[in-house]
Amino acid sequence: MLSEKSAQTVRATLPVVGAAIEQITGSFYHRLFAAHPELLRDLFNRGNQADGSQKSALAGSIAAFATVLVNNPDERPDAMLARIAHKHVSLGVTGPQYQVVHDHLFAAIVEVLGEAVTPEVAEAWEEVYWLMANALIAIEQRLYEQSGTRGERRPYTVVSRTAETADVATFLLRPADGGPVPAHKPGQYVSVQVELADGAKQIRQYSLSGQPEGGLQITVKRVAGDPAGEVSNHLHQHVDEGATLLVSHPFGDVQLADEDRPVVLASAGIGCTPIIGMLHHLAETGAARRVIAVHGDQQESTHAFREDFAGLVEKLPNAEAHVWYEHPEGECPTDRTGRVDLTGLDVPADAVAYLCGPLPFMRAVRTQLLEAGIPAADIHYEVFGPDMWLGK
Known part of the structure; x- marks a missing residue:
């Protein structure tokens, strides 16, 4: 729960911060990738950075979390936090990375808002950030413990590839070590990491489109346009039967519940x-x-x-x-x-x-x-x- 003093400050400054939030997140990513180019190369989706969608999503999540804190102080947006946490663990995000994000985000806030960021304002928004970050860290820690992983990806062999349409292909994957397939629920997804021609190790998430015995099944649509989908096009052009892919444990908060309701x-x-x-x-x-x-x-x-x-x-x-x-x-x-x-x-x-x-x-x-x-x-x-x- 946000302290009353900080709640008053956040409530008063939310319109100003909200109006500038996309500018702030734009500056944040510029700073983050300048200091840590490996994050853009091997963690963040370069296509989402190019079209601005990741910036908008980050801005929306911060604004939504702050709004809940000041308007509904006795509630926490658990559905939103769970969705973000599942995405993070499938990518291998770790607790220490939240400090890195904090440092560049608050430098961006000061850059964009200037003198409006008084010590009181900075303290209030610090409280917002760490309430959100610590909630995510706790959820992600539980997910890692439940999965028995720390975000690492396991080699899987492509045992078959089936064309569903001209632009959609299904890949049947089995563990390369011959071990068991992790338990998963209908509706979940895995992250797949591939090495592209420029050496970048990009990661994308794909829903599990079936329940084959002893394997996992993903279905990938080739993404056209500008920017075109780097990983989807790589999978369509270069990955066939016998290839090896690095695949995460299944995650995802949208899971079909076994019940009797329609x-x-x-x-x-x-x-x-x-x-x-x-x-x-x-x-x-x-x-x-x-x-x-x-x-x-x-x-x-x-x-x-x-x-x-x-x-x-x-x-x-x-x-x-x-x-x-x-x-x-x-x-x-x-x-x-x-x-x-x-x-x-x-x-x-x-x-x-x-x-x-x-x-x-x-x-x-x-x-x-x-x-x-x-x-x-x-x-x-x-x-x-x-x-x-x-x-x-």
């Missing part, structure tokens, strides 16, 4: 990967609960796991599938041409929902689920890349 599984585009993993689990465990599986895509040929999606739903005794295509290549019902729209579906108010896809899709679906009577606490989502929805 469940809505909604995805769009490559957001289908954790959802298809959840459907595999439901089918393999013979779940009798009601399942409403929803997917949206550009067209049939871009819909990864299209046949698996239909087949898994057919295996479930109380499941239904609903698919929308924006530009269908074949015949598609008029009411299913375009973007996903749940308003015509019978969605029970006691359902729990799991969403994955582009942010506009998830915002729209979340709104429709709320209007159907599902509480916000029962709507879970996974974001690929920096979470631009933190605190929402």
